[in-house]
Amino acid sequence: MKILVTAGPTREPIDPVRFISNRSSGKMGYAVAGAAVRLGHETVLVSGPVALTPPEKVEVISVVTAEEMLAAVQQRIGWCDALVMAAAVCDWRPRSPCLQKIKKLEMSRGLQLKATPDILRIVRSRKENRIFVGFAAETRDVTKEAQRKLAEKGLDLIVANDVSQKDAGFEVDTNRVKLISADGKCDSLPLMSKNEVAERIINWIMSKDKNCPPDAGSAKGRTSSPPADISIDGKR
Numbered sequence: 040m041k042i043l044v045t046a047g048p049t050r051e052p053i054d055p056v057r058f059i060s061n062r063s064s065g066k067m068g069y070a071v072a073g074a075a076v077r078l079g080h081e082t083v084l085v086s087g088p089v090a091l092t093p094p095e096k097v098e099v100i101s102v103v104t105a106e107e108m109l110a111a112v113q114q115r116i117g118w119c120d121a122l123v124m125a126a127a128v129c130d131w132r133p134r135s136p137c138l139q140k141i142k143k144l145e146m147s148r149g150l151q152l153k154a155t156p157d158i159l160r161i162v163r164s165r166k167e168n169r170i171f172v173g174f175a176a177e178t179r180d181v182t183k184e185a186q187r188k189l190a191e192k193g194l195d196l197i198v199a200n201d202v203s204q205k206d207a208g209f210e211v212d213t214n215r216v217k218l219i220s221a222d223g224k225c226d227s228l229p230l231m232s233k234n235e236v237a238e239r240i241i242n243w244i245m246s247k248d249k250n251c252p253p254d255a256g257s258a259k260g261r262t263s264s265p266p267a268d269i270s271i272d273g274k275r
């Protein structure tokens with residue numbers, strides 16, 4: 040299969056020295072790309088700014104902002120059989136980034152924000168037979184919120200993370216997730232390494248691929264082919 044993975048945060052510039060971002064280290068998305076390659080798939084990784092070495096045999100497209108990530112995903116969506124959106128895309132960006140460093144006193148006027156593009160919603164029109172997997176990073180009502188995103192974004196699978204736990208979600212090497220599929224199944228996985236979570240996700244994708252033999256879920260199974268506007272103080 041051809042698998043397109045996104046990873047890491049996006050950075051949305053405020054001025055030349057400041058940005059809005061989040062705590063994503065990219066570990067989860069890089070683990071997904073690594074598992075995809077190990078299991079014999081051609082893999083392209085669209086990565087936000089992270090401090091990780093990409094897995095071997097993965098083509099990496101480096102991006103910074105949500106707009107750039109959208110452009111990279113749109114460019115490769117026609118190529119892929121499956122999309123795994125592990126990236127933590129910023130939901131908001133400064134409405135008008137300044138070309139010059141903003142003075143401390145000017146900042147007190149507040150920061151005007153604008154919604155970034157929702158990448159999954161935008162590429163939904165090009166889903167066709169492709170398998171779409173999203174992640175949901177939540178701190179409360181994890182399952183309910185993940186199910187809502189699964190339906191709203193037209194996904195086949197959503198990986199629900201409770202990011203309020205110390206040993207799961209952002210930055211750490213382990214994760215405790217629920218795999219919730221569009222057919223209503225919910226598989227609660229115990230605490231495991233992000234590499235193991237990643238393999239579960241790729242195996243799930245392979246189980247849905249009509250061209251994939253049922254015993255292909257091991258590294259030996261396939262031969263490796265070449266590979267609304269708002270301000271930060273709440274005022275509109």
Ligand code: PMT
Nearest residue numbers: 063064065066067124127128157158159173174176209210
């Ligand atoms: O990178 P790590 O430190 O290893 O941490 C892993 C992780 C917590 C970042 C990752 O496992 C994770 O949960 N990624 C998704 C985080 C997130 O942005 O969730 P969300 O609930 O805001 O978004 C839901 C889905 O929509 C995600 O698949 C996201 O990639 C996608 N999205 C979000 C916003 C946007 N503008 N466009 C999108 O496509």
